[in-house]
Amino acid sequence: MPVFATLFGLTAMRTEGEAMMLRLDSGTDIDNDIWRGAANRLESLHKGLGLRHRDLRNRLGPELRRIWHITENDTLEQLRAKVVLRLEAVLERFTEPTFPLVVAACYNVGLEPPMSEKMLGERLRELHRHEGEGFSKRQAERLRQRFCDELVVSLGHTQPVLPPEIVRARVIREQRTDQLCRAIRELSGPADLEELVLRHFLLAEVHVPRSVTSGPAIAHTATQGDWLCVFTSAPRLARYRHATGVPWGGQHWTRPGAQVLREAARRGPHVGVLINPNPRRENPSPPPLPLVPALVHKVAARL
Numbered sequence: 485m486p487v488f489a490t491l492f493g494l495t496a497m498r499t500e501g502e503a504m505m506l507r508l509d510s511g512t513d514i515d516n517d518i519w520r521g522a523a524n525r526l527e528s529l530h531k532g533l534g535l536r537h538r539d540l541r542n543r544l545g546p547e548l549r550r551i552w553h554i555t556e557n558d559t560l561e562q563l564r565a566k567v568v569l570r571l572e573a574v575l576e577r578f579t580e581p582t583f584p585l586v587v588a589a590c591y592n593v594g595l596e597p598p599m600s601e602k603m604l605g606e607r608l609r610e611l612h613r614h615e616g617e618g619f620s621k622r623q624a625e626r627l628r629q630r631f632c633d634e635l636v637v638s639l640g641h642t643q644p645v646l647p648p649e650i651v652r653a654r655v656i657r658e659q660r661t662d663q664l665c666r667a668i669r670e671l672s673g674p675a676d677l678e679e680l681v682l683r684h685f686l687l688a689e690v691h692v693p694r695s696v697t698s699g700p701a702i703a704h705t706a707t708q709g710d711w712l713c714v715f716t717s718a719p720r721l722a723r724y725r726h727a728t729g730v731p732w733g734g735q736h737w738t739r740p741g742a743q744v745l746r747e748a749a750r751r752g753p754h755v756g757v758l759i760n761p762n763p764r765r766e767n768p769s770p771p772p773l774p775l776v777p778a779l780v781h782k783v784a785a786r787l
Contacts, residue, residue, distance in 0.1 A: 517547075518547045518550065518551070519547070519639060519640075520547075521545055521546075521547035521548075522545070522547040522548040522550075522551050522639055523636045523639065524545075525543070525544055525545040525547065525548045526548065526632055526635050526636055526639075527632060528543070529543065529544075529591065530590040530591045530592075530604060530628060530632075531604055532603055532604060533592055533601075533603065533604075534590065534591045534592030534593070534604065534607075535564055535567055535568065535591055535592050535593055536592045536600055536601075538560070540560065540563060540564060540567070541554070541558075541560070541563055544563075544567070551639055551643055552566060552567070552570055552643060553566070553643065553645045553646065554566055554567075561655045561658070561659075562651055562652075562655055564658075565651050565654040565655050565658065566646055566651055568593055568654065569646060569650070569651070569654060570635075570638075570643075571587065571591060571593065571635070573638070574631065574634050574635050574638050575587055575631070577634060578630075578631070578634075581722065581725065581726055582618060582619070582627060582726070583627060583631065584718060584719060584722040585611065585615060585619070585719060585722050585723060585726065586611070586619070586624050586627045586628055586631070587628070587631055588717075588718070588719035588722070589607045589608060589610070589611040589624065589719075590604065590607070590608070590624065590628045590631075592607065593719075594717040594718050594719045594720075595607070595717070595719060596665045596716070596717065597665075597669075605621075608621050608624050609621070611624060612624075614723065615723065615726060615727070657688075657689050657738075660684070660687050660688040660689065661688055661689065661716055661717070663684050663688070664680075664684040664685060664688040664716060664741075665716055667680045667683070667684045668680070668716075668759070668760075668770075668773055669770075671773070677773075677775070677779065678779060678782075678783070681741070681745075681775060681779065681783055682783065684741075685741035685745075685759075685775075686740065686741045686742040686745070686783075686787075687740060687741065687742070688716070688740070688741050689738045689739065689740055689741075690714040690715060690716055690738070690739060690740075690741055690744060690759070691714065691715040691716070691717065691718055691720070691721045691736050691737070691738055692712075692713075692714050692715075692736055692737040692738070692739050692744060693713060693715075693721060693725070693730075693732040693733070693736045694732060694733035694735060694736055694737065695732060695733060696731055696732070696733055698733060700712055700737075700744075700747055701713050701730075701732050702751065702755065703758065703761070709754055709755075709756060709777065710751075710752075710754055710755045710756070711755070711756050711757065711758035711761075711774065712744065712747065712748045712751065712755055712756070712757050712758070713758050713761050714739075714741075714744055714757060714758070714759055714760075715759075715760055715761075716759065716760055718736075720760055721736060723763070724761055724762075724763055727763035728763045742787050744757060745757065745775075745780050745783055745784045745787065746784050746787060748777075748780045748784070749780055749781050749784035749785075753777060753781065754777050755777055755780070756774055756775055756776045756777045756779075756780055757774075757775040757780055758772050758773070758774050758775075759772060759773040759774075759775065760772050760773060
């Protein structure tokens, strides 16, 4: 006689004496061992270097690779992009502003060197040091577990094959962001700034916060002009918002640097672009990188 059960959004059916089978919303049958193996892999995915592990394919295990449609032909960059896209889809379910920061630190997503090269414990200590109250190791672990529980639930929902062009675009985006961040770290002086913009900023996608009126967020200062603010990663933007409480809209855009420059130039002759504003006023580390209005208009005129 068939026995039915519902388990984390999956329909389970077995005949007495037979192994339980799980059916995903997509109609694909997986046995209980595959589901349990995938769930177990999720419980340890954040440990060590998180998604920066060189052996990420093995850490996912065959069960999770099967459910997430990761193939043997996927490169490490493609594999990592697929995992990040799956995590981001679940992260959208959480509205608390603390979750993007915790998920980024725990899973090593969107972090830049030297932070991305640190182990889990060090990343969590840095998170607490920078963000303070509400981000203790215990609190971060509690939030991560809530997120992981939702990841497990998601295994029972439709897991469509990610379109190759979406995965390819994410890989290219990450590569260009890495190149931009490396160029910023290695910038030797103002004389090299125009080359940095032309070689790296124009093609890289940056995160543009939205004002309460849904336009790009522009910071108006009394003595230092007006600045269209952009960030090289979503975690950077989330940290800034959390530290300052700035009244920006909840959603933000990702835009190529070239489009950002055109928008800043359209806003007027005195609007510059500020890359990675830092909430610390005194001795900010790393310091923000200003693209002054004259440079913005000079480059925008060529586009």
